[in-house]
Amino acid sequence: MISSDVIRGYNDTIILSLLLEQPSYGYEISKRIRELSGGDYIIKETTLYSAFNRLEQNGYTESFYGNETGGKRRTYYRITEKGRTYYQEKCDEWHLIQKIMKPFVQF
Amino acid sequence: MISSDVIRGYNDTIILSLLLEQPSYGYEISKRIRELSGGDYIIKETTLYSAFNRLEQNGYTESFYGNETGGKRRTYYRITEKGRTYYQEKCDEWHLIQKIMKPFVQF
DNA sequence: TAAAATTACTACGACAGACATAGTACGATA
């Protein structure tokens, strides 16, 4: 039983999937999403940063400052164990949604 | 280029896919969704009827009364040409979303 | 035959994620 409120919550999953590889920060995440989607998906800045806040509030990520010398300091995000679990659950949910949608969409 | 605001708008598509076969009404649509999803998706009544209103306001469906003798009269919905076009567009969009999501979800 | 379940809705309000708009701040490049 899933809710209909789907992809809408999948930006968090997308971000977590990238943090799974390595800790990262806003701009890099944004670029990776654009690249990996072949330019088909460009996440909005406000959407991205509000996802970061939500992720951290839920304990799915932890943030820390990079040690860049000079320049604006970056906030890096690292996925937590709780975040990994959540990511797996969302992947499962995504597969279910695809299965559910199948009878309703044409080729 | 898609928006992140996805499945959330896909109830309309699901409903249209069923109206493509034949005109139908609330309860029947609801049952068909439950059946075709193998019980994995049960649409909420309020979600369903607000989708019906939206669909009609957008010109994707037309409604008419059934000719049941006695009993509460049903509102039937029929898909329009505009609705068919919209349905096709949403199917295409759905395929794109699946493609976009692929690199971010595990098996 | 009375009660409960099913069918067929409408109204209202809350919620959350996405996003438009705008602004701040710094460094590097032209």
Next chain:
DNA sequence: TATCGTACTATGTCTGTCGTAGTAATTTTA
């Protein structure tokens, strides 16, 4: 020195979903 790229924050709006509740008629069952 002006623009572009990087790195954000704040605020408010929009929309689809859904919780809750109520109405009303018909059908089933106890």
